[in-house]
Amino acid sequence: MSVRSARAEALTPLHPSATLVGAGGFKRVAKHSVVPNTDGNAVIHGDNLDVLKAIASDFHQQVRCIYIDPPYNNGENFLHYDDKQAHSKWMEHIRLRLPLLRDLLTADGSLWISIDDREVHYMRLMAEEVFGRDNFVTTIVWNHRKSRENRKVFSNNHEYILCIARDIKAFKKARNLLPASNEMLARYNNHDDDPRGPWQSVSANVQDGHATASQFYSITGPTGKVFNPPRGRCWVYNKAKMNEQIALGNIYFGKKGDGSPRIKKFLSVAKMGMAPQSLWTADEVGTTETAKRHVLSVTCGLDVFDTPKPEQLVDRIIHIATDPGDLVLDAYLGSGTTGAVAIKTGRRFIGIEAGDHAVTHCCSRLRQACGGERGGVSEAVGWTGGGGFEFFRAV
Ligand SMILES: C[S@@+](CC[C@H](N)C(=O)[O-])C[C@H]1O[C@@H](n2cnc3c(N)ncnc32)[C@H](O)[C@@H]1O
Incomplete structure (x- = not known):
């Protein structure tokens, strides 16, 4: 028309x-x-x-x-x-x-x-x-x-x-x-040769203001080291979901496996775009x-x-x-x-x-x-x- x-x-x-x-x-x-x-x-x-x-x-x-x-x-x-x-x-x-x-x-x-x-x-x-x-x-x-x-x-x-x-x-x-900016894209790399491509690690804990009891628990890393959420914070997932993400290789414990858990965020997902x-x-x-x-x-x-x-x-x-x-x-x-x-x-x-x-x-x-x-x-x-x-x- x-x-x-x-x-x-x-x-x-x-x-x-x-x-x-x-x-x-x-x-x-x-x-x-x-x-x-x-x-x-x-x-x-x-x-x-x-x-x-x-x-x-x-x-x-x-x-x-x-x-x-x-x-x-x-x-x-x-x-x-x-x-x-x-x-x-x-x-x-x-x-x-x-x-x-x-x-x-x-x-x-x-x-x-x-x-x-x-x-x-x-x-x-x-x-x-x-x-x-x-x-x-x-x-x-x-x-x-x-x-x-x-x-x-x-x-x-x-x-x-x-x-x-x-x-x-x-x-x-x-x-x-x-679209993700070049500056953001530059934060992704693949130092562990993950077949899913470049990634960056982001925090696995969040402020506990709206937390439920299921978000407070201990995580045992690959070296046997135990991690609890820092004071005033809780894990982003409940225990079942966290275990599932660990099994999928989506949680990063640092180069030596003894670091505090962080989430692997893949470039393939980031490329889909960012909220304005x-x-x-x-x-x-x-x-x-x-x-x-x-x-x-x-x-x-x-x-x-x-x-x-x-x-x-x-x-x-x-x-x-x-x-x-x-x-x-x-x-x-x-x-x-x-x-x-x-x-x-x-x-x-x-x-x-x-x-x-x-x-x-x-x-x-x-x-x-x-x-x-x-x-x-x-x-x-x-x-x-x-x-x-x-x-x-x-x-
Ligand atoms: C701030 S300017 C817009 C600038 C524009 N966004 C640009 O990038 O060039 C506001 C415009 O609204 C026009 N305008 C004001 N009252 C109007 C009306 N009743 N009907 C149509 N246009 C009007 C003005 O002539 C002026 O060009």
């Missing part, structure tokens, strides 16, 4: 006869016509309230991940949009849109919201009102700047990303793990500054867009929340980051942007993404170009 087919009357191309020809295969856009080879991707120029209402029925429960990066209401006037509203007006703006966003999500879908310190708690309350408290997943802290702002009382170097599921049980089952953590560092996912430089390089000659997100950050969200082919929506597209990442990672997308930069910044950036632009996440995801999108204006 495409946006065009959903709302042929409501959405018309910006330039009915314009040719959006890019190396990635943009086609001539004719009024209300179906444009092939765009994978259903769409940039929609208009107020997201109107657009969300317009697509509500056709895209009901079709979107696997929604990322929004709305104005934070932090009192600034950016070149491309105003970020200074009365608190009550800002709340009303968000409140009107959250139910529309929720209804677009699939059963295992999730909403991810960028926000900073000023309104984060209000945002969370409003989101929980609409999604239900039980569906709140987590608050991610993103270290968005490395430099220090000495003129301020506190130099803020982090923002938040709230993650809320349509249905937390379905989301938990469906969400993806993150709630702290996202600048080195992992970039900063506002790196994102600005990237956007500038793909929109050369245009005004600097002040508040873009790094592609690495949006890529991580999309990776956790979706699989290739899934539909992603960004209702505050800004400079087009979500669209670019979706194109590069084989997801479909709908991006909505009210400002004229929907035309200037988003289109030129996405044209370049389709043409195989090399910045952002391109190298990491092996992007060489392809795809396309349609451009609509809400009327």
Whole structure:
């Protein structure tokens, strides 16, 4: 289903006869016509309230991940949009849109919201009102700047990303793990030539706060040495399971067999992935500054867009929340980051942007993404170009 087919009357191309020809295969856009080879991707120029209402029925429960990066209401006037509203007006703006966003999500879908310190708690309350408290997943802290702002009382170097599921049980089952980092993989070796491959040893004891009586017992190692859990701790398994793991060769007693027992964790299992953590560092996912430089390089000659997100950050969200082919929506597209990442990672997308930069910044950036632009996440995801999108204006 495409946006065009959903709302042929409501959405018309910006330039009915314009040719959006890019190396990635943009086609001539004719009024209300179906444009092939765009994978259903769409940039929609208009107020997201109107657009969300317009697509509500056709895209009901079709979107696997929604990322929004709305104005934070932090009192600034950016070149491309105003970020200074009365608190009550800002709340009303968000409140009107959250139910529309929720209804677009699939059963295992999730909403991810960028926000900073000023309104984060209000945002969370409003989101929980609409999604239900039980569906709140987590608050991610993103270290968005490395430099220090000495003129301020506190130099803020982090923002938040709230993650809320349509249905937390379905989301938990469906969400993806993150690939293990090279640093983590380097901790694995195979000094005992285990035929199961490289491994690392991890503690076999845990804090005894939630322990049951079955986790307190003595273990006799291969040399006859007896081990008890350290004070305040218990064994991770009960005795029967520990004996089974020893028999399977999954417990390591050190090179000479006389060390405290540890669990062998194999690389083959670790490679399946790691649960995402709630702290996202600048080195992992970039900063506002790196994102600005990237956007500038793909929109050369245009005004600097002040508040873009790094592609690495949006890529991580999309990776956790979706699989290739899934539909992603960004209702505050800004400079087009979500669209670019979706194109590069084989997801479909709908991006909505009210400002004229929907035309200037988003289109030129996405044209370049389709043409195989090399910045952002391109190298990491092996992007060489392809795809396309349609451009609509809400009327
Ligand atoms: C913080 S920026 C988003 C930046 C984006 N994540 C990026 O990486 O470039 C917020 C954007 O929301 C847009 N916006 C604000 N109100 C809107 C509305 N009612 N409908 C659509 N877009 C809106 C602004 O024009 C601005 O571009």
